Amino acid sequence: MFGTNLILKNAFRMMSWAGSGTKRVAEKELHQRFSPSKKKQQQFCWPCPVCHRSFASYLLDDHIHHCCGPSNSLSSVFRTSPTDGPKLITTEPPSGPVSIDIFSILQSDYDTPSLPKIVNSENTIDFRNAASSEECDRPSGSCGASIQPDSDFQLEDGVSFRQKDLSVCVDRVPGSGNTAESSIENTKSLNSKLITDGLEDMIKFECNENKEVPVETRAVVARESMEQQGSAEVLKDGNGRREWPPPGFKLYQRQKQSQAKLSMFFKHVSPAGVESNSPVTVLQAGMVLFKNWLSLERQQMLVQESQNVAHLFHRPITSGGGKYHIYSMCWGPKWNPKTHRYAGVGAEQPLPDWMFDLAQEICCEAQRHTPVHPPDLKFTPDVALANFYPVKDKELGVIGIGGHQDLDDSCKMPVVSISVGDSMTFFYRRLPPLSRRKSMIYVSVDEKAAKNCVDGDTAHNREQQLILRSGDVLVFGGESRLIYHGTRHVQAGTRPPGLHMVSGRLNFTFRQTDGSLTAQHSHSSS
Ligand SMILES: O=C(O)CCC(=O)C(=O)O
Numbered sequence: 001m002f003g004t005n006l007i008l009k010n011a012f013r014m015m016s017w018a019g020s021g022t023k024r025v026a027e028k029e030l031h032q033r034f035s036p037s038k039k040k041q042q043q044f045c046w047p048c049p050v051c052h053r054s055f056a057s058y059l060l061d062d063h064i065h066h067c068c069g070p071s072n073s074l075s076s077v078f079r080t081s082p083t084d085g086p087k088l089i090t091t092e093p094p095s096g097p098v099s100i101d102i103f104s105i106l107q108s109d110y111d112t113p114s115l116p117k118i119v120n121s122e123n124t125i126d127f128r129n130a131a132s133s134e135e136c137d138r139p140s141g142s143c144g145a146s147i148q149p150d151s152d153f154q155l156e157d158g159v160s161f162r163q164k165d166l167s168v169c170v171d172r173v174p175g176s177g178n179t180a181e182s183s184i185e186n187t188k189s190l191n192s193k194l195i196t197d198g199l200e201d202m203i204k205f206e207c208n209e210n211k212e213v214p215v216e217t218r219a220v221v222a223r224e225s226m227e228q229q230g231s232a233e234v235l236k237d238g239n240g241r242r243e244w245p246p247p248g249f250k251l252y253q254r255q256k257q258s259q260a261k262l263s264m265f266f267k268h269v270s271p272a273g274v275e276s277n278s279p280v281t282v283l284q285a286g287m288v289l290f291k292n293w294l295s296l297e298r299q300q301m302l303v304q305e306s307q308n309v310a311h312l313f314h315r316p317i318t319s320g321g322g323k324y325h326i327y328s329m330c331w332g333p334k335w336n337p338k339t340h341r342y343a344g345v346g347a348e349q350p351l352p353d354w355m356f357d358l359a360q361e362i363c364c365e366a367q368r369h370t371p372v373h374p375p376d377l378k379f380t381p382d383v384a385l386a387n388f389y390p391v392k393d394k395e396l397g398v399i400g401i402g403g404h405q406d407l408d409d410s411c412k413m414p415v416v417s418i419s420v421g422d423s424m425t426f427f428y429r430r431l432p433p434l435s436r437r438k439s440m441i442y443v444s445v446d447e448k449a450a451k452n453c454v455d456g457d458t459a460h461n462r463e464q465q466l467i468l469r470s471g472d473v474l475v476f477g478g479e480s481r482l483i484y485h486g487t488r489h490v491q492a493g494t495r496p497p498g499l500h501m502v503s504g505r506l507n508f509t510f511r512q513t514d515g516s517l518t519a520q521h522s523h524s525s526s
Pocket residue numbers: 385387401406417426468485486487507509
């Protein structure tokens with residue numbers, strides 16, 4: 001729509017190991033130069049679900065033990081029952097024991113973030129400064145490596161791995177423009193391929209039939225800026241055994257491990273979410289994240305506004321006739337949950353002025369960082385959609401919104417999204433994945449980009465994930481207005497202690513309809 005080419009040219013840049021010009025530096029020196037300080041290793045923190053203080057991931061387990069007593073007592077911590085209808089939100093401070101769903105934090109299942117693990121077993125992967133990109137979060141700029149399983153497979157985004165290939169992933173610091181230099185110790189003859197993709201560089205070392213990644217291989221990834229350097233080490237035992245699935249990976253469907261099926265195993269094992277430490281991050285053109293932007297007071301005001309209209313929250317109907325596992329309501333034009341259409345006349349619930357002002361203020365701020373709308377226009381939101389995500393519950397099943405594009409409203413204007421309450425993972429891609437493109441109507445900002453993507457999923461279209469916490473604000477417009485996005489796993493007990501709200505997450509999205517009041521709502525089933 002804005003004539004933007006979404007395909008990153010030269011996304012796959014071939015780098016020959018032998019001819020890459022990578023500086024060979026003595027191993028010891030590499031260690032000193034590229035191993036991040038202890039402080040950096042500790043950068044990635046998780047909040048304790050009970051006291052909400054943050055701890056380095058590897059300390060959290062211990063802390064929870066001290067904070068809540070022995071782990072068996074945690075199992076008796078009560079869960080909140082599913083909230084519904086008018087009882088959606090409480091303005092009363094919680095009394096009695098803090099309500100947490102400790103299992104969703106401590107246990108790793110396919111839609112629950114696994115705590116980062118640093119595995120040092122003999123025959124598997126030893127991450128010098130972080131964990132594998134596929135299994136958990138890494139501190140920004142760090143890297144992880146993994147030896148591939150005993151069969152060929154293809155990642156969802158079309159990157160294929162042959163047996164024994166090695167991959168090393170490094171977070172990119174958004175906006176830095178730096179790409180990684182790579183080398184692999186002990187190995188002179190492996191081809192390496194650099195796959196650059198938004199937030200991440202992945203270096204794939206290709207083995208051929210005669211050459212495989214030798215025992216005790218050290219892959220070193222160097223970056224131009226010292227800040228972003230790191231190293232990862234991959235160890236195999238003398239027999240070359242590897243653990244399958246790799247630590248932290250979960251096979252969620254036991255099927256014949258054909259090449260096609262293997263890719264399914266990797267579907268939900270990508271990091272639980274990229275956590276940005278900086279207050280403002282331009283994630284890609286037209287998409288900006290403001291961390292902890294909204295004061296607790298204004299978050300509480302949004303909770304209160306939702307409380308005032310709690311009776312209007314309903315479970316929207318999916319296109320298949322089922323019900324979403326979330327509760328929604330809409331300020332502005334009346335939105336019909338059955339037809340997924342705005343009624344257009346007679347606002348059922350007018351958008352409060354202060355919320356309008358807030359959305360406009362955020363949009364102006366976003367526009368200062370990246371174009372989220374045409375410069376000659378002003379964002380005048382007339383719709384605010386509130387979604388309430390209860391914590392995961394047996395009855396409701398998996399909570400979240402499946403991948404979709406927001407097509408109901410003016411695509412010239414951005415979507416301004418505010419998160420309040422428990423944290424949740426937000427995933428996005430530039431276009432729907434190939435598998436979904438066959439079954440859904442999708443829209444691309446740029447015809448050419450869509451055409452280029454038609455035959456496969458390029459690394460450029462790789463899924464990215466964010467953890468949206470209470471007070472975080474995300475704006476997507478301009479070139480990112482039609483991102484394919486959705487939400488998954490609410491992290492119970494992660495909301496700020498001062499926020500008087502039951503477990504779960506509230507999300508507010510402000511949009512401008514521009515009279516396009518009959519467009520079909522595009523949510524897929526959750
Ligand atoms: O909850 C969120 O962060 C996203 C909600 C969303 O995508 C939508 O309402 O269309």
